[in-house]
Amino acid sequence: MHQDQIRARIKKLLQTGDIPCESPEDIWAGSGQGHSCAGCGGAIRPDEVEYEVDLRAGFTIRLHRACHMIWLEECGERTR
DSSP states (O other), rough: OHHHHHHHHHHHHHTSSSSOOOEEEEEEEEEEESOOOOOOOOOOOSSEEEEEEEEEEEEEEEEEEEHHHHHHHHHHTTTO
């Protein structure tokens, strides 16, 4: 998926509330475990970095490195 498509998907997920914009409780990064990325929907392979983000709402989202950066950027835009 191209970055513009990922950004559009993340914007839509933020609008619908499927992914919230909130400060995380904790963030870990490590090798992908095959989980689905909350941003693009694709699997996070073992050769990719997986960000595991524990949210204050009580659940965890997992994101590719690029998807994590886009999520942070889009949330930053919303809080301005």
